Amino acid sequence: MAKKLVKWCLGYVKIALTGEHTNRLLTLLKNNGISLWDIVPVEHGYEAYMYKNDVFQIKPLLRKTESKMKILKKYGWFRISFRYRKRKPFIFGFLLCVCFIYYFTLFIWDIHIDGESNYTKEQLITYIKENYVDLGTRKNEINCEELEKELRKYFEEIAWINCELKGTQLIVHIRETIPAAETKNQTTPGDIVAGKDAVVSSIITRNGTPLIKKDMEVKKGDILISGTIYIYDDYNEILETNYVCADGDVYGKTEIIYDDYVSLSHYEKEETKEKKTYYSISLWGKTYTPYTPKKNYANQMETSEEIHLKLGENMYLPIFFVKNQKIEYVPKLVNYSEEEAISIMEERIQQYQDKLIEKGVVILENNVKIYIENGVCYAKGSFVVIERIGLYQEKTEQMED
Amino acid sequence: MKEKKEPLRAVEKISDSLSLPQDVLLSSTILTIEGTSKVFIENYKGITLYHENKIVIQAKHYQVILRGKNLRIEYFNQDDMKICGKIISIEFVS
Incomplete structure (x- = not known):
């Protein structure tokens, strides 16, 4: 394939060699460094292929051997350039188009988001466009790591994020969960605090000092696992204080309020x-x-x-x-019948529950009640669930005091 | 004839003692045969005859005669050539 491409770029011709001393001509061609290929003996001579540039070198050898050469067909780039020699603007336009396309590929022209559930695509794209990467930004100006940090900081429910550049597209892959105590990338010492009011159902401590026990009631902001480790001496006095990145999983029983309605008309x-x-x-x-x-x-x-x-x-x-x-x-x-309205509401509640389950929440109780009042179908109540409540919070100087 | 062969032997001896390939010092023709359908020839002088059934290649001190059916020179250049077809025999004629 590569050989064919080289031949095509250099240009080659199919020739017919005739005369009485064509064998001698072949020897002379060899001695003069002229290559021939696909040589076929025909009546009164040979047919073969040779490079376009060798055609001019062959003429003195033809005279010496009293042979004749006829070009049967031309192949390669030179033939196309010769055919379109009167269409220079077309060639120029074509080359300009290629240059433009190359220039366009140096920029970002599309932002794609995948994996979102609570946040909408528009919300994420608008934030990225307004604060970081607008369409038409040069690709080499984009720092994916910085963008990941920015998005993680602004959209708190994003648990995992990965940005990549493919062609002229910026692709952002995200995973959303309940705020998780992510300490893998943390370097500043900190605690795990409660993200919401709950009753602790389980606690696993990997690093730090646990301050709570199972079945304890906690309020939003309470420290669950402290990043401060005290080392005591034999007299039970604090010998040393170390600050670490607290790490662990804390699950708690919480209540999620549900409120929705559908008008019958x-x-x-x-x-x-x-x-x-x-x-x-x-x-x-x-x-x-x-x-x-x-x-x-x-x-x-x-x-x-x-x-x-x-x-x-x-x-x-x-x-x-x-x-x-x-x-x-x-x-x-349009008027819904009462049965229709109730079935719509049940479907919505089911969808909401599925979304919660998808996020890793365990539903213990469903206390949502559906009722119709003044031509409106209401669904009000709460879900009792077990969910992750730990949230990583870096230590501030005041907290340490 | 004997006088002609002696210098060759001397060169052969030198090439053996220096462990140099003979084709470099003697310009020997190298034939590489792949089955009965392909022959690569290096260090040849010229093409004396080219027919479908017979190709005669001129080497430095002898001729190489290839006989066969549908013989075809696939390419040739200053250094080597490739012959394809059904090869029946290869002869060396001084």
């Missing part, structure tokens, strides 16, 4: 067949809309669908095609 948007479509193009953050319909419907909803131009999977370019639509609708009053 509500309005739904019923779309009519009337809609207006118009298109926009967005280049380097600027949007151009050649035509916008002036007439608005009395009741309308606007939608837009973005198509982000990309090469391959991750090579996004700063070009968006936007399809906008103005859709007319008629507001329609």
Whole structure:
């Protein structure tokens, strides 16, 4: 393959050699360092392939051996350049396009988030765009480690985060859980404190001094595992005080309040067949809309669908095609029956429970009650759960005092 | 004939004593044969005859005659050449 590519780049021709002394010609070609390949004997001579540049060297040898050479076919890059010699602007445009694409690939043109559940994609992307990486930032200016730290600091419920650059895309992988006592990367001494009011159900201490016991009631902010270790002498007096990064798992029984409602009568948007479509193009953050319909419907909803131009999977370019639509609708009053409203509410509660289980929470009791009052279906109550309550907190000077 | 062979022997002796390959000092032709379908020839002087059934290669002191069917020179350059086809015999003629 590599050989073929070299041949194609250098350019080669298929030739027919005829004459009475073609064997001598082959010997002379060899002695003059001219290479031939795929040599086939034909009537009155040979057919073979040779490099384009050797064609000019062969002429004196042809005269010496009284032979003739005919070029049968040309191959390679030179043939294309010769064919398009009158289309220089096209070649120039093509090369310019290649240069532009290369230039575009030096920047970030898309931010992708995955693994989010409590936080929304928009929330995370907006924060990243406003505070750290806006679209169009050079890739070599992005420090993924710093971004990870920033996001972890701002979004407290992120337990694990990883940022990577792929093509022109910044990909942020996150995992959300209840604030966990992450001490693996901690270097500053600190304690594990209660993240919420709870009754301790279990405690495992890996490092530090536990200050609580099972079945103890704790308030938010109480120290559960202290990062201060006292070393006593034989007379029970403090000999030495060490400050460490407290580490351990503390689970507690807590109560989660649930409050939701559904109106039995509500309005739904019923779309009519009337809609207006118009298109926009967005280049380097600027949007151009050649035509916008002036007439608005009395009741309308606007939608837009973005198509982000990309090469391959991750090579996004700063070009968006936007399809906008103005859709007319008629507001329609819809009434749920009591059974329907209750089943909707039950479904919502189930979804909420599934979300809690996904986060590693154990549900002990479900005290949510569903009832209908004044045309509204309410679901009010609480869940009694066991969840991780420990939260790492660095020691401050005041605390140490 | 004897006078011609003597200097060759001397060179051969030198190459043996210095552990040098003979093709460097004697410009011997090297034939590498792969089964009966491929022959690589190095240190040759020229091509004397090229037919489908017979190829004659000129070496320094002799000729190499290859006989076979559908013989074809796949490539040649200043240093070596490759011959493909059904090779029946290889002869050396002084």
